[in-house]
Amino acid sequence: MFEELPVLPPDSILGLAAECRADPNPEKVDLTIGIYMDESGNCPVFKAVSNAQRQLIEQETTKAYLPPQGYQPFLDGMMSLVVGSEQLSARSGQVSAVQTPGGCGAIRIGAEVLQSAAPGARVWVSDPTWPVHLPLLNSVGLHIETYAYYDPATKGVNFDAMVEGLKAAVAGDIVLLHGCCHNPSGADLTPQQWQVIADMAAKQGFTPMIDIAYQGLGDGLEADAVGVRTLIASVPEVVIAASCSKNLGLYRERTGVALFVSGDARSAEATASQAKSAARRVYSMPPAHGGIIAGMVLNDAALRSEWEAELSSMCQRIQGLRTTFREQLEAATGRDFAFIAKEKGMFSFLGLTREQAQQVRKEHSLYMLDSSRINVASLNAGNIERVVAAVAAVS
Numbered sequence: 347m348f349e350e351l352p353v354l355p356p357d358s359i360l361g362l363a364a365e366c367r368a369d370p371n372p373e374k375v376d377l378t379i380g381i382y383m384d385e386s387g388n389c390p391v392f393k394a395v396s397n398a399q400r401q402l403i404e405q406e407t408t409k410a411y412l413p414p415q416g417y418q419p420f421l422d423g424m425m426s427l428v429v430g431s432e433q434l435s436a437r438s439g440q441v442s443a444v445q446t447p448g449g450c451g452a453i454r455i456g457a458e459v460l461q462s463a464a465p466g467a468r469v470w471v472s473d474p475t476w477p478v479h480l481p482l483l484n485s486v487g488l489h490i491e492t493y494a495y496y497d498p499a500t501k502g503v504n505f506d507a508m509v510e511g512l513k514a515a516v517a518g519d520i521v522l523l524h525g526c527c528h529n530p531s532g533a534d535l536t537p538q539q540w541q542v543i544a545d546m547a548a549k550q551g552f553t554p555m556i557d558i559a560y561q562g563l564g565d566g567l568e569a570d571a572v573g574v575r576t577l578i579a580s581v582p583e584v585v586i587a588a589s590c591s592k593n594l595g596l597y598r599e600r601t602g603v604a605l606f607v608s609g610d611a612r613s614a615e616a617t618a619s620q621a622k623s624a625a626r627r628v629y630s631m632p633p634a635h636g637g638i639i640a641g642m643v644l645n646d647a648a649l650r651s652e653w654e655a656e657l658s659s660m661c662q663r664i665q666g667l668r669t670t671f672r673e674q675l676e677a678a679t680g681r682d683f684a685f686i687a688k689e690k691g692m693f694s695f696l697g698l699t700r701e702q703a704q705q706v707r708k709e710h711s712l713y714m715l716d717s718s719r720i721n722v723a724s725l726n727a728g729n730i731e732r733v734v735a736a737v738a739a740v741s
């Protein structure tokens with residue numbers, strides 16, 4: 347059966363991270379995968395998470411399955427974190443949620459429910475988008491279209507082209523938007539631009555789907571949710587995929603949530619039942635550990651304020667790294683890197699060609715994606731000069 351089975355090429359992100367791990371050069375720098383690294387090059391466990399975990403271990407009395415929708419205190423905490431209390435009360439009874447294995451699981455469950463509601467529907471994704479969006483959406487039968495988004499010439503969002511492209515999205519279509527910290531570009535919409543997209547959704551009738559995997563790593567927890575909330579205030583139906591990988595550092599615990607905002611209580615019951623059924627046919631029920639910990643952090647006042655302070659200092663450190671990196675790149679190359687300081691979250695394109703990205707890997711053991719996407723949060727005082735020198739040497 348497997349004799350003719352093709353061997354697939356490595357994943358465009360995980361494959362390069364593996365290549366970097368295998369590189370014997372002690373000076374290598376890994377700017378590939380979107381994981382927050384601290385000054386010592388370690389992906390830290392939040393103190394609030396460690397404290398919650400300790401309490402959980404002391405108190406836990408069972409490892410019985412969670413129900414397919416997951417751990418209710420976690421779902422409640424995530425609904426208010428992402429949707430916000432104002433929209434939750436305005437849309438009372440119209441929001442359903444299922445806990446999922448990470449943000450990826452949330453996109454997949456969202457896609458499954460959308461495919462049940464509108465088989466073969468078109469999903470418009472930004473050009474470019476996170477590469478994994480494509481298989482997550484089209485493997486359930488949804489049809490991918492793209493809309494213009496990032497302009498490499500101006501190093502920013504080409505909003506006019508985005509609006510022009512989205513004029514083709516009609517009722518029955520889905521438009522996938524990045525809630526904040528656009529992956530891979532770091533170029534985000536302004537609150538005014540979110541309102542324009544929300545007005546288009548209301549007028550044209552397309553359904554927004556929002557991937558918000560980086561809430562809290564751009565401008566802060568509330569500011570990063572502006573897009574989500576603007577859309578919920580403007581249109582009856584919104585699908586949201588949220589993740590606790592980055593903002594709670596729960597990467598390997600696979601903790602996320604799919605949220606469905608519906609036009610009425612019956613539709614909310616329908617989305618909840620469809621999402622549970624999709625979970626059952628794909629993986630049955632979510633892993634418990636991360637969801638319970640996140641639920642404790644979100645709902646306990648002391649853990650919550652400890653977490654928010656840690657997240658906010660992480661966010662400020664990324665902003666500081668962006669400023670320093672910009673200054674050093676400009677000094678080394680004489681070119682304008684102002685966009686690096688303006689962009690949000692972990693990612694930015696450096697504007698290198700594919701050949702230059704490969705050259706910098708081969709000659710300097712500096713690992714970035716072929717698109718020249720880097721994870722800014724992997725820079726630190728110990729590697730930034732080396733990164734700047736390597737980029738200057740190849741470009």
Ligand code: LMR
Nearest residue numbers: 359378379380381476529
């Ligand atoms: C990334 O884009 O690097 C992250 O979202 C991690 C992943 O799974 O690709």
